[in-house]
Amino acid sequence: MRPTALAPLDTLCRLETPEGIELTLRVAGPVARALAWGVDGLIRYGALWGLLMLLMLLGDGGFGLWLIALFLTEWLYPALFEVYAGGATPGKKALGLKVIHANGTPVDWPASLIRNLLRAVDFLPLFYGFGLVALLSNRNFQRLGDLAAGTLVIYRDLPASAPHWPPGPALPPPFPLNPADQQLLIDFAERSATLNPDRQAELTDLLAGHTGLYGVAGVERLRTYARWLAGVSL
Amino acid sequence: MKQRLFEKRHTVSWQAFAVSLDRLERPASAKNPSPTAPLPVAAIPSAYRQLGQQLAIARYRCYSAALLARLNQLALRAHQQLYRAPQRRWLVVLQFLTTDFPQRVRANAGLFWLCAALFYLPLLGMGLAVYQAPELIYSLLPPESVADLEAMYAPDQAGVGRSAADDLAMFGYYIYNNIGLGFRTFAGGIFLGVGAAFMLLFNGVFIGAISGYLTSRGFIETFYTFVAGHGAFELTGIVLAGVAGLKLGWAVAAPRRWSRGEALRQAAASGVRLILGVVALLLLAAFIEAFWSSNRTIPAEIKYAVGIAGWLLVILYFTLAGRRAP
Numbered sequence: 001m002r003p004t005a006l007a008p009l010d011t012l013c014r015l016e017t018p019e020g021i022e023l024t025l026r027v028a029g030p031v032a033r034a035l036a037w038g039v040d041g042l043i044r045y046g047a048l049w050g051l052l053m054l055l056m057l058l059g060d061g062g063f064g065l066w067l068i069a070l071f072l073t074e075w076l077y078p079a080l081f082e083v084y085a086g087g088a089t090p091g092k093k094a095l096g097l098k099v100i101h102a103n104g105t106p107v108d109w110p111a112s113l114i115r116n117l118l119r120a121v122d123f124l125p126l127f128y129g130f131g132l133v134a135l136l137s138n139r140n141f142q143r144l145g146d147l148a149a150g151t152l153v154i155y156r157d158l159p160a161s162a163p164h165w166p167p168g169p170a171l172p173p174p175f176p177l178n179p180a181d182q183q184l185l186i187d188f189a190e191r192s193a194t195l196n197p198d199r200q201a202e203l204t205d206l207l208a209g210h211t212g213l214y215g216v217a218g219v220e221r222l223r224t225y226a227r228w229l230a231g232v233s234l
Numbered sequence: 235m236k237q238r239l240f241e242k243r244h245t246v247s248w249q250a251f252a253v254s255l256d257r258l259e260r261p262a263s264a265k266n267p268s269p270t271a272p273l274p275v276a277a278i279p280s281a282y283r284q285l286g287q288q289l290a291i292a293r294y295r296c297y298s299a300a301l302l303a304r305l306n307q308l309a310l311r312a313h314q315q316l317y318r319a320p321q322r323r324w325l326v327v328l329q330f331l332t333t334d335f336p337q338r339v340r341a342n343a344g345l346f347w348l349c350a351a352l353f354y355l356p357l358l359g360m361g362l363a364v365y366q367a368p369e370l371i372y373s374l375l376p377p378e379s380v381a382d383l384e385a386m387y388a389p390d391q392a393g394v395g396r397s398a399a400d401d402l403a404m405f406g407y408y409i410y411n412n413i414g415l416g417f418r419t420f421a422g423g424i425f426l427g428v429g430a431a432f433m434l435l436f437n438g439v440f441i442g443a444i445s446g447y448l449t450s451r452g453f454i455e456t457f458y459t460f461v462a463g464h465g466a467f468e469l470t471g472i473v474l475a476g477v478a479g480l481k482l483g484w485a486v487a488a489p490r491r492w493s494r495g496e497a498l499r500q501a502a503a504s505g506v507r508l509i510l511g512v513v514a515l516l517l518l519a520a521f522i523e524a525f526w527s528s529n530r531t532i533p534a535e536i537k538y539a540v541g542i543a544g545w546l547l548v549i550l551y552f553t554l555a556g557r558r559a560p
Contacts, residue, residue, distance in 0.1 A: 017286070017309075017313055017317075019282070019283055019286050020286065020290075021285075021286035021289060021290070021309055021313075022289075022290070022293075023306060023309055023310050023313060024302075024303075024306050025310070058399075059399050060397070060399040060400055060402070060403040061398065061399035061400075061402035061403060063403045063406065064399075064401075064402035064403035064404065064405050064406030064407065065402065065406060066406065067403070067406030067407050067409065067410040068405075068406045068409050068410065070410055071406075071409050071410040071413060071414060074410075074414070075413075075414070075417060086259075100314070103317075104310065104313050104314065104317070105313070105314060105317040105318060105319065106314050106318045106319070108319040110503055110506050110507065111503075113506050113509075113510075114502045114503070114505075114506045117417045117420055117421050117506065117509065118421045118424065118502075119421075120417060120418045120421040120422070121421040121422060121424055121425070121429065144424055147495060147498060147499075148424065148482065148498050148499060148501075148502035149499070149502060150499045157307075179295075179296040180296070182296060183296045183298070183299070186237075186298045187298060187299050190298055190299070190300055230236065230237045230238060230298060231236025231237050231238035231239055
């Protein structure tokens with residue numbers, strides 16, 4: 001159940017469920033989380049400002065109510081949303097993030113409270129200094145509150161949807177390919193629609209020693225191999 | 235088997251599974267009248283295991299990243315549906331206050347006495363020192379604050395009292411300030427307990443200095459009738475916030491047989507429950523402080539009696555409550 005990173009250079013976190021299924025999570029880094037915090041800040045302080053205008057009409061008593069609202073927004077706003085709105089404050093939702101336990105289950109009250117109360121020390125000495133240091137010094141981008149609560153902030157959705165395969169012929173590669181190489185070709189074919197033609201050619205020219213083809217012809221040749229490997233023509 | 239054939243064979247069941255998960259994640263409502271889920275809820279676990287097997291096969295055969303990501307996403311969603319924590323009910327809160335909280339405090343008796351010493355010793359020491367030498371107060375507070383204090387508790391101000399609106403304003407202020415301080419004490423404990431210990435010492439020194447000063451000035455009745463009512467709950471709340479904080483620090487400093495991370499997680503899970511109790515204590519204190527303590531029409535004898543009753547209640551609660559399973 002202990003999450004570990006797949007490889008040093010990616011932001012994936014791997015965890016094994018009780019059924020022996022291995023799930024991959026994409027943990028969110030400091031920039032996305034800072035932006036989410038900014039969005040939440042705008043919402044929170046906008047709402048508090050509006051409330052202040054409204055409650056000041058009630059005089060000193062209204063100010064007391066506003067202080068209670070300030071207390072609740074400062075400490076409980078994130079926890080309320082994390083527990084009751086699918087693990088995400090509005091800011092996190094806008095950035096496509098959510099909070100979960102490190103074992104992959106939805107975050108509950110104790111964990112959410114811990115991570116949000118410890119925000120007070122993550123924020124020290126100023127503007128999330130300790131939080132950032134902690135975040136950058138472990139594999140899963142956990143700030144101190146996340147470490148104590150055993151939570152992760154992950155991307156909610158997949159980066160890409162179903163790939164687009166340009167139609168065309170499929171041929172077996174004339175050279176043996178190990179599974180990693182096969183996967184590389186398939187990945188290239190699936191992602192090539194998102195690359196401009198020059199970049200596609202630049203990449204496939206690296207394999208010109210094997211295909212003997214440069215430019216568009218090389219791209220097309222590798223695509224035919226990829227189609228065969230993925231079984232697209234079936 | 236080629237990837238395309240594999241996808242063709244299973245795609246219908248994946249789509250059905252996805253629709254069923256949609257339905258679990260967003261139960262049908264008036265705004266969202268989704269059709270009935272293709273799979274009955276009872277079929278979800280076996281569908282989940284099947285999906286897990288397909289994901290493992292797909293990984294083993296090195297199918298494309300997009301397919302693996304799609305299956306991974308489905309499995310993750312199912313995992314979150316199957317392993318969600320049981321829904322908390324309000325009854326749990328009641329049970330927490332009647333049994334769990336006092337039990338936890340007793341289980342941390344050692345830390346409790348340590349925190350009590352860290353808080354009450356400087357309080358008493360500073361109180362006595364300032365009582366003997368009132369000018370010491372100026373080493374802690376600027377003269378304007380001292381003047382404010384005097385104005386607040388001077389006996390000739392006794393008839394002034396506060397309006398209901400002021401009481402409400404102060405209630406909000408006590409919640410914002412005192413409970414916020416409790417939270418910060420807990421959080422600050424993560425630095426080897428230094429933050430929590432500092433908050434205890436700091437609060438002890440200030441409360442002691444102010445009490446000593448006002449006593450030396452002879453504002454005894456106005457000051458002590460004010461603090462008597464809520465003192466038991468507020469002071470105990472401060473000490474217990476320190477206990478929760480020191481637990482964090484202790485786990486980081488001496489994790490024993492666990493890794494530091496695991497020890498920290500366990501201490502935080504236990505500490506946050508103490509903090510919930512602290513919130514209850516400080517809320518009660520804030521309520522009493524705002525609406526009872528400030529009321530200067532109540533005779534001093536009654537205020538002192540209520541204060542002593544508060545201490546008895548706190549002591550009895552933490553020594554007796556939750557001794558027997560309900």
